[in-house]
Every structure is written in C-alpha cells, then in structure tokens.
Amino acid sequence: MELIMKQMPIVLHSLNLGFIQTLKLFILTLLGAFPLGLVIAFGSMSRVKLLRYPTRFIVWIIRGTPLMIQLLIVFYFPGLVLHNPIWGGGELGRFTASVVAFIINYACYFSEIYRGGIQSVPIGQEEAGLVLGMTKSQIFFRVKLLQMIKRIVPPMSNEVITLVKDTSLARIIGFQEIIWAGQKFMKGDQGISGAIWPLFFTALYYLIFNGVISMLLGKLEKKLDFFR
Amino acid sequence: MKKLLAAALTLSLLMPAAAFAEADSDLAYVQEKGTLVVGITDFAPMDYREEGSDEWIGFDADMAKAFAESLGVQAEFIEIDWDNKILELDGQTIDCVWNGMTLTDEVMSAMETSNAYCNNAQVVVVPADAADQYQDVESIADLTFAVEAGSAGEAEVTALGYATTPVQSQADTLMEVSAGTSDAAVIDLLMAAAMIGEGTSYENLTHTVELNSEKYGVGFRKGSDLAAALNQFFADSYADGSMLEIAEKYGVQDAVLEQ
Numbered sequence: 001m002e003l004i005m006k007q008m009p010i011v012l013h014s015l016n017l018g019f020i021q022t023l024k025l026f027i028l029t030l031l032g033a034f035p036l037g038l039v040i041a042f043g044s045m046s047r048v049k050l051l052r053y054p055t056r057f058i059v060w061i062i063r064g065t066p067l068m069i070q071l072l073i074v075f076y077f078p079g080l081v082l083h084n085p086i087w088g089g090g091e092l093g094r095f096t097a098s099v100v101a102f103i104i105n106y107a108c109y110f111s112e113i114y115r116g117g118i119q120s121v122p123i124g125q126e127e128a129g130l131v132l133g134m135t136k137s138q139i140f141f142r143v144k145l146l147q148m149i150k151r152i153v154p155p156m157s158n159e160v161i162t163l164v165k166d167t168s169l170a171r172i173i174g175f176q177e178i179i180w181a182g183q184k185f186m187k188g189d190q191g192i193s194g195a196i197w198p199l200f201f202t203a204l205y206y207l208i209f210n211g212v213i214s215m216l217l218g219k220l221e222k223k224l225d226f227f228r
Numbered sequence: 229m230k231k232l233l234a235a236a237l238t239l240s241l242l243m244p245a246a247a248f249a250e251a252d253s254d255l256a257y258v259q260e261k262g263t264l265v266v267g268i269t270d271f272a273p274m275d276y277r278e279e280g281s282d283e284w285i286g287f288d289a290d291m292a293k294a295f296a297e298s299l300g301v302q303a304e305f306i307e308i309d310w311d312n313k314i315l316e317l318d319g320q321t322i323d324c325v326w327n328g329m330t331l332t333d334e335v336m337s338a339m340e341t342s343n344a345y346c347n348n349a350q351v352v353v354v355p356a357d358a359a360d361q362y363q364d365v366e367s368i369a370d371l372t373f374a375v376e377a378g379s380a381g382e383a384e385v386t387a388l389g390y391a392t393t394p395v396q397s398q399a400d401t402l403m404e405v406s407a408g409t410s411d412a413a414v415i416d417l418l419m420a421a422a423m424i425g426e427g428t429s430y431e432n433l434t435h436t437v438e439l440n441s442e443k444y445g446v447g448f449r450k451g452s453d454l455a456a457a458l459n460q461f462f463a464d465s466y467a468d469g470s471m472l473e474i475a476e477k478y479g480v481q482d483a484v485l486e487q
Contacts, residue, residue, distance in 0.1 A: 003427075010279060072315070079319030089265040089306055089321035174308045174316075184307075186399035187423065188272045191279035194428025196403060 004197060010190055011182075011198045018181025019205050025098055025167045025177065030160070032103035037110025045115055062108040067101070068169050074101040075173040091176070098170040106163060113155045117148035150224040157217040161210050178202045254452035255299070258323055264296040267308040267322035272422045273478040274328040275305065287346075287478040291471070292326045295461050310397070311378065314338045317449045324454065325447040328418060330380040335447060340455040344443035345462055345471075347483040349417040350381045351435040353405055353424060359434050362412070368437060371411035374404035381414035384439040399423070402430050414439065418480070443485065462487040 043055030062070070075097040079085030087093035121144045129139040168179040182202040185195040258264050266289075268275040274288040284305040296303035308316050313329075316322045317339060329335060331344055354362050354371075362368050369390060375382035377394035381401075385392050393410050395401055401413035402423060415423075417438065424430040448454045465471040466487035475481040 072312075076312075076315050076319040076321070079321055080315070083320070085320035087321065089267075089316070089323075090304065091306065093321070094306075172309055172312070174306065174312075176307065180307075183399070184270050186403070186429075187270050187397070187419075188276060189270045190277055190281070193272065194399075194402065194423040194430045196406075196429045 007185075007192050007195060007198075010192060011185060011195070011201070014181045014184075014190070015178055015198065015202060015205065018176060018178035018202075019209075021095070021175065021181075022164075022167045022177040022205075023209075025095070025102060025170060025175070026164055028099045029102040029106055029163060029167075032099070033106035033110050036103060036107035038114055040107055040111035041114035041118065044111060045118070059108045059111060062105055063112075067105050067166060068172055070105055071098065071101045071170060071173050074104075094170075094173050094175045097173060098175045102163075102167070102170070106159065109159055110156070113152050113159070114148065116155075117152040118144060120151055121147050147227075150227070153217065153221050153224065157214070157221075160217065161213060164210055164213065165206060178205055254323070254449060254454050255457055258454065259299060259301055261301075263302045263304045264292070264299065264324065265304045265306060265322045266292045267313060267316050267325045268305055268327040269307060269310050271328050271419065273418065273480060275326070287475055287480050288326050288328060290474045290477070291465075292324075294465065294470070294474075295458060298461055299457065313447070317447065320449075323448070328416065328444050329447055330416070330442050331445040332380055332383065332442075334378075335445075338450065339447035340450055340452045341448070342446040342455050342458045343462060343487065344445050344485055345487065346444040346480065346485060347441060348444055349438040349441045350384045350414050351417045351420050352437040352439065353402065353413040353415060353420060353433050353435045354411070355405065356432050356434040359436055362436050365437060365439070368412060374401035374410035374413045376401060376415070379415075380442055381416070381439075385414055388439075402433065405433060406430055418483070459487075 040055060040059065043051050044059060046052045046055070075087060075094065078087065087097045118140075125143055126139055129143055134142070167177055170177055171180045179199070179202055182199040185192050185198045187193065268284070268288070270276055271286075271288075273286050275284055275286045276289075277284060289305065292305075293303045306322060308322060310327075313322075313325045317325065325339070328346070328348070330348060331341055335341060352362065352368055352373075354368075362371070365388065369388075372391045372393060373385045374393050374395055375385055376398045377396065379398065381398075382392060382394060393404065395404060398413075398415045398419055401410070401415060404410035405413045406429070417435070420435045424433040424435065446455075446458055448458075462471065471487070472481055472484060475484045
C-alpha cells in the first residue's frame with residue numbers, strides 16, 4: 001500500500017496524459033462521424049441505384065469486419081502495399097490514422113441509426129409537406145430532423161458509450177491512449193516496473209467519464225420530451 | 229457479385245507491388261527524410277525513460293542516437309506494439325527495431341539484421357518460496373509455463389516438450405505466475421532483472437534456470453543497406469571504446485559482444 005502511494009503521483013500523471021489522448025480520439029471521432037453518418041444514411045436511402053448499392057456495400061464491409069483489422073489496414077496499407085507511408089511513423093501519424101479509422105467505422109453504425117430514425121417519421125408528414133409546396137430539403141430540415149433526433153437519442157447513447165471504450169483498440173497501432181499508459185508500468189517506465197495496479201486503475205477513468213456522458217445524454221433526452 | 233469481383237481484382241493487382249521491395253537504397257531514403265525512426269517498447273535497461281523525463285535513454289537508445297548522428301540524421305523513438313514490428317518495418321512507419329531483440333531464425337528471415345551486439349538468456353520465473361525445488365531443467369518438467377506468444381522463451385519451452393500457455397506480452401506472463409494461473413514463466417534475463425524482486429509488484433517471484441543463451445541484434449527492412457552501415461558503426465565504436473563506455477553507463481558491459 002505504501003509503495004502504491006509512492007507510485008501514485010507518477011502513475012496518475014501518466015494516466016492523465018493517456019486519458020487526454022483517449023478524449024481527443026473520442027471527440028474528433030464524434031465530430032467527424034455525426035455528419036458523415038448522415039451523408040451515408042442519405043446514400044443508403046437514395047433512389048439512385050448507383051449511389052445506394054455502393055453505399056450499402058461499404059456499410060456491410062465496415063460493420064462486418066473488426067475495427068481492430070480496420071485500424072491495421074488504415075495505418076499499414078499505404079506503406080505496405082502502395083509504398084507511400086502517408087501517415088509517417090510518429091505519434092501524430094498514429095493518431096491521425098486512428099481518427100480516420102474510427103470516423104469511418106462509427107459513421108457507418110450511426111448511418112443505420114439515422115436511417116431508422118428518418119424512416120420512423122410517418123410518410124403522411126412528407127406527403128402533407130409536398131402538398132403544401134415544400135421542397136424535399138425543407139421537409140427534411142423543418143419537419144423530420146427534430147423528430148429523428150428525438151428518436152435516435154437512446155440508441156446513439158449506446159454507441160457513444162461503446163466508443164469511449166473502443167478507443168482502447170487504437171493501441172494496436174501504437175496510439176498511446178490510457179490503457180497503454182496504464183499497462184506500460186508492468187514492464188517498467190519512469191522508475192516503476194512490475195506494477196499491475198495502474199492497468200486496472202484505468203477502468204475508473206472510463207467509468208467516471210461514461211457516468212458523465214450518460215448524465216448529459218439523459219438531460220438531452222428530457223429536453224426533447226416536450227413533444228411525443 | 230460484380231463489385232466483389234472488382235474488389236478482388238483490384239487487391240490482386242496491388243499485391244504484386246508489395247512483393248517487390250523498393251530498389252532504392254534505404255540509407256538514402258533515411259538521409260533524405262532526415263530522421264531514423266526507431267521502433268521500441270519500454271524495456272529497461274535498453275530503451276526506457278527515467279522518472280519525470282520524456283527522453284529515451286538506455287544502452288540501445290544511446291547507441292541509436294549515436295548511429296543516427298553518424299548518418300547525419302535525427303533519431304526519433306516511437307513505441308510500437310511488439311507483435312507488429314515486421315508490419316511497421318515493411319509499412320515504412322519505422323526504419324529499425326532496436327530494442328533488445330533476440331536474433332531468432334524467424335527474425336533473421338523476416339528482417340535485415342545487424343551483427344549480434346549483446347548476450348542474453350531465457351530464464352524460468354517461479355514463486356520465490358518454491359524456487360528451491362526448481363533449480364534444473366528436469367525439475368520443471370511438470371510445470372505449466374506462461375510465455376509470450378512468438379517469443380524466444382516460447383520456442384525454448386516448446387523444444388523441451390513442456391506445456392505452454394501463450395499470452396500477449398512478457399509482462400503478462402508474470403501476472404499469470406503471480407495470480408497462480410500458471411506455475412512458471414519464461415522471459416528474458418535482462419528483463420527479469422528489472423521486473424521482478426524488491427520494489428516491484430512481483431516481490432514474491434524469482435528467476436532460476438537459464439534455458440539457453442542467445443544474442444541481441446538490430447532489425448531493418450529486408451534488403452536494407454542500413455544493416456551494413458550499422459555493422460560498420462558497431463565495429464568503429466567498439467574499437468574506439470565508445471560502445472563499452474555507453475554499456476557501462478547502463479550496467480550491461482559484461483553482456484556486450486566484441487565487434
């Protein structure tokens with residue numbers, strides 16, 4: 001116990017740095033995947049076959065393969081096969097590749113949730129809008145969008161919470177997020193070696209952060225309760 | 229179906245490109261970009277950081293810096309997932325693996341390796357209170373061994389015909405022994421010295437039998453001319469005493485091999 005107390009400041013400093021990396025990946029993934037998911041949702045609902053089929057094909061691939069493999073492909077493929085290591089080997093390159101892989105993966109999941117939300121709005125509303133002379137985009141932004149948002153909040157909450165924990169997968173390409181930061185003390189870092197507890201301690205960070213996220217999303221759900 | 233076919237065709241067209249290594253000199257490539265990216269894992273006393281410092285030091289790290297300087301480039305250290313070291317080299321995300329790497333047949337067939345520069349051994353780790361019973365190779369026959377998947381330790385235990393449990397890393401093998409899920413672990417001697425015993429979470433573990441002796445080397449992309457450049461650098465720095473000077477700084481001078 002005394003030993004742990006002595007190690008605590010160093011470990012916490014390292015875990016905090018790792019958690020900032022985790023947060024950066026989390027936030028950028030959401031910022032990218034929210035809009036991209038909507039684009040993909042429109043693609044997979046398009047009446048143009050040339051747009052619909054390729055989009056659904058991509059969604060099938062991305063949802064049907066492990067994110068870990070996608071990370072490996074995004075990061076190593078350019079250098080291995082195309083002989084053009086576009087990401088470089090440094091920390092920034094690993095981070096950028098992680099963000100790209102995560103955005104693509106989560107956008108595909110989001111797109112299906114969006115699609116469900118959009119299609120759950122009764123067709124009568126669209127017909128009513130058309131009769132009133134509204135354009136398709138007016139109907140989407142003024143009639144459907146808010147209803148869709150309200151309906152997708154619960155399934156989206158699930159995905160967002162999963163995303164927090166999924167960020168740990170990026171360690172496979174050497175992105176130094178919080179699990180990495182905790183695990184390195186097993187082997188030895190900054191004078192501490194053979195310490196197991198920091199790895200398990202990282203769970204607390206996830207738990208607290210996910211608690212905050214759940215609370216915020218719960219509030220959002222309440223705010224949207226003013227209509228059915 | 230057509231799309232699947234198209235995708236398969238595109239892939240098969242790209243694959244041959246991977247089979248042909250680049251004709252240009254790797255040395256020229258590194259000098260042109262101005263950095264030698266060194267793939268490492270945190271591994272005292274070879275590559276590690278001291279408390280409160282961001283700078284990589286250690287016998288390997290200091291030698292890598294000196295080698296980079298001799299090429300007129302900067303050494304840049306990056307921590308990698310050890311399982312992916314060949315991917316990292318071939319994908320050009322790193323330029324060399326310089327991290328107390330044991331020269332096994334697998335390593336030497338997949339990479340262009342330097343001459344051996346350091347001695348090492350694979351040792352058996354057991355709980356300290358049971359150590360008396362396990363002092364030779366025969367006495368450990370009935371134990372189950374946690375080993376790092378793909379490691380030199382795994383190869384040694386498998387060659388003896390003893391039962392192994394492969395896990396992710398050498399650090400994980402120690403957790404197995406500590407938790408009692410395996411009877412013993414097999415890891416690098418230099419690492420065992422740093423990771424178990426007093427001041428660690430593994431105070432109750434100790435190492436006993438040495439299963440083999442082996443040698444450390446530096447790995448480059450297959451066909452790279454950097455390996456020859458490094459051999460020359462090793463020979464020069466051994467001759468002028470600077471290699472041993474660095475080794476003494478980290479207490480590994482006895483393990484260093486003549487170049």
